[in-house]
Amino acid sequence: MDGGRAEAGRGAAVSPPGAPHVELRGISKRFGGAQALIDVSLAIPRGTIHGLVGENGAGKSTLGKLIAGVHRADSGELLVDGRPTRYRTPREALEDGTTIIAQELSLVPQLSVFQNVFLGAEASRAGLLSDRSLRRRFDALNRRTGFELPAEVRTGRLGIAEQQKVELLRALAREASLIVMDEPTASLTTDESEKLFEIVRTLRADGVTVIYVSHFLEEVLALVDNVTVLKDGRLIRTSPVADETPARLVEAMLGRQLASTRAARSVVPEGAAVVLSVRDLSREGVLEGISFDVRAGEVVALAGLIGSGRSEVARAVFGADRLDTGTIELDGERLAIRRPHDAVRAGIAMVPESRKDQGLLMRRSIVENVSLPHLGALSGAGVVARRRELRQVGAITAKVDVRGGGLSARVTGLSGGNQQKVLFAKWLFRSPRLLILDEPTRGVDVGAKLGIHELVVSLASTGMAVLLISSEIEEVLALAHRVLVMRGGRIVGEFEGDAIAEEAILHAAFATAPGERESRRAEPVTG
Numbered sequence: 250m251d252g253g254r255a256e257a258g259r260g261a262a263v264s265p266p267g268a269p270h271v272e273l274r275g276i277s278k279r280f281g282g283a284q285a286l287i288d289v290s291l292a293i294p295r296g297t298i299h300g301l302v303g304e305n306g307a308g309k310s311t312l313g314k315l316i317a318g319v320h321r322a323d324s325g326e327l328l329v330d331g332r333p334t335r336y337r338t339p340r341e342a343l344e345d346g347t348t349i350i351a352q353e354l355s356l357v358p359q360l361s362v363f364q365n366v367f368l369g370a371e372a373s374r375a376g377l378l379s380d381r382s383l384r385r386r387f388d389a390l391n392r393r394t395g396f397e398l399p400a401e402v403r404t405g406r407l408g409i410a411e412q413q414k415v416e417l418l419r420a421l422a423r424e425a426s427l428i429v430m431d432e433p434t435a436s437l438t439t440d441e442s443e444k445l446f447e448i449v450r451t452l453r454a455d456g457v458t459v460i461y462v463s464h465f466l467e468e469v470l471a472l473v474d475n476v477t478v479l480k481d482g483r484l485i486r487t488s489p490v491a492d493e494t495p496a497r498l499v500e501a502m503l504g505r506q507l508a509s510t511r512a513a514r515s516v517v518p519e520g521a522a523v524v525l526s527v528r529d530l531s532r533e534g535v536l537e538g539i540s541f542d543v544r545a546g547e548v549v550a551l552a553g554l555i556g557s558g559r560s561e562v563a564r565a566v567f568g569a570d571r572l573d574t575g576t577i578e579l580d581g582e583r584l585a586i587r588r589p590h591d592a593v594r595a596g597i598a599m600v601p602e603s604r605k606d607q608g609l610l611m612r613r614s615i616v617e618n619v620s621l622p623h624l625g626a627l628s629g630a631g632v633v634a635r636r637r638e639l640r641q642v643g644a645i646t647a648k649v650d651v652r653g654g655g656l657s658a659r660v661t662g663l664s665g666g667n668q669q670k671v672l673f674a675k676w677l678f679r680s681p682r683l684l685i686l687d688e689p690t691r692g693v694d695v696g697a698k699l700g701i702h703e704l705v706v707s708l709a710s711t712g713m714a715v716l717l718i719s720s721e722i723e724e725v726l727a728l729a730h731r732v733l734v735m736r737g738g739r740i741v742g743e744f745e746g747d748a749i750a751e752e753a754i755l756h757a758a759f760a761t762a763p764g765e766r767e768s769r770r771a772e773p774v775t776g
């Protein structure tokens with residue numbers, strides 16, 4: 250495609266290279282009782298990549314949204330190319346050449362991929378182009394990113410990873426001179442992430458400024474020029490990336506050192522009973538002859554590439570997809586699971602990969618989200634029951650460390666990572682026998698991730714069986730007692746104990762010989 254454009258938005262005086270493209274002076278922003286940003290001052294030179302890190306709820310997304318015209322500051326000044334600016338809408342920011350790839354996807358599910366990519370593009374040069382030339386631009390963007398997105402498919406039918414790619418294409422199509430990327434790689438594969446980094450570097454070479462928010466600290470350090478740490482809405486420091494290390498960043502983010510980065514793995518007792526027993530699951534064209542057990546206290550991980558069938562196994566066990574053949578037993582009892590409701594009643598819980606469309610009622614409170622699916626268990630609606638409910642919800646949300654509002658706070662006001670924790674709490678509320686986790690720590694910060702890992706370990710040690718799907722190989726290595734590797738809808742490898750190693754898992758997943766391929770993260774499954 251036509252590379253990012255070097256000139257700023259129309260009519261804007263372009264600052265010389267090295268001068269601040271965007272500058273915040275004493276910016277504060279409050280949402281009700283939550284002080285999201287406090288007196289933040291920051292200057293970002295044009296044509297640089299600027300990293301933004303911090304715990305869940307630190308204010309990263311709020312800062313990005315302020316710059317992109319989604320929010321307005323309560324006090325302080327925003328300068329773009331030295332001009333004091335006060336955008337009232339994202340459209341106004343876009344007219345100035347600024348756009349955002351939001352953490353929570355903002356696509357219109359009813360529209361096609363093509364339509365979403367050029368949605369709102371009237372504000373940029375694209376508005377002057379015909380449909381046919383837009384289509385050519387779409388194809389060029391697809392080639393440039395290697396995403397291979399289908400133009401005519403309804404966006405709502407795509408999995409999360411695919412939708413995230415549509416967001417990325419849209420930002421590129423807008424040819425902005427300033428792009429805020431809020432956790433853009435959260436659901437991309439290693440190869441796709443690499444491709445994105447290449448694109449971001451090309452954008453920089455073209456003079457585009459990129460603000461990059463991520464919880465993958467190594468990724469940030471490898472990509473950005475400068476990095477800012479936020480904590481509780483305050484700017485802790487901004488440094489050239491050469492001055493930072495992952496450990497230093499973590500310490501600044503959390504205000505303390507992280508003693509270990511790994512939860513101590515639990516031990517599966519000798520002779521632990523089989524909790525989940527899956528035999529011969531098959532679904533034409535998707536799964537073939539899947540058989541495995543998960544014992545009490547055991548964490549079994551499913552590894553594999555896109556389309557390998559990992560999520561499909563989880564969905565089958567949870568009753569979300571129909572099967573052609575196969576049996577599922579829980580604690581020795583054969584289950585007739587036709588829908589998720591049956592699975593929940595049998596004692597199975599699943600934390601799905603997407604918080605927004607699969608798990609949470611965004612406009613309801615934390616307490617409602619956590620307890621609503623379990624109302625049957627809370628007998629009566631009396632004051633006593635209500636109080637007990639609050640106590641139980643309080644205990645579980647404290648355990649997973651939900652922050653950013655009391656129990657009656659609406660979920661929509663929580664930061665992305667804290668929403669993920671509420672989802673977690675909801676499914677742990679009634680200690681299930683089998684816990685299925687699909688990307689359980691996507692979008693949560695390093696401290697909270699360790700907390701969730703410790704929680705999984707402690708749940709397993711009480712005898713819960715856990716089936717884990719994760720694109721982060723570190724997570725699999727940290728938690729799994731056993732790893733089943735899937736390829737083409739079958740289980741093609743099994744590793745246990747000391748045999749669990751990154752290289753071995755990846756070779757099995759890719760069907761390559763050792764040494765052929767190196768990769769940091771395994772690939773997530775879409776939909």
Ligand SMILES: Nc1ncnc2c1ncn2[C@@H]1O[C@H](COP(=O)(O)OP(=O)(O)OP(=O)(O)O)[C@@H](O)[C@H]1O
Binds near residue numbers: 310352
């Ligand atoms: N629309 C909103 N309504 C109410 N409170 C909000 C809203 N948006 C953000 N907040 C609050 O502002 C604070 C900062 O949230 P923000 O989303 O900026 O965090 P973040 O650093 O992006 O976190 P994460 O890593 O979890 O995405 C939090 O306390 C959050 O609850």
Ligand SMILES: [Mg+2]
Binds near residue numbers: 311431664665
């Ligand atoms: Mg955020």
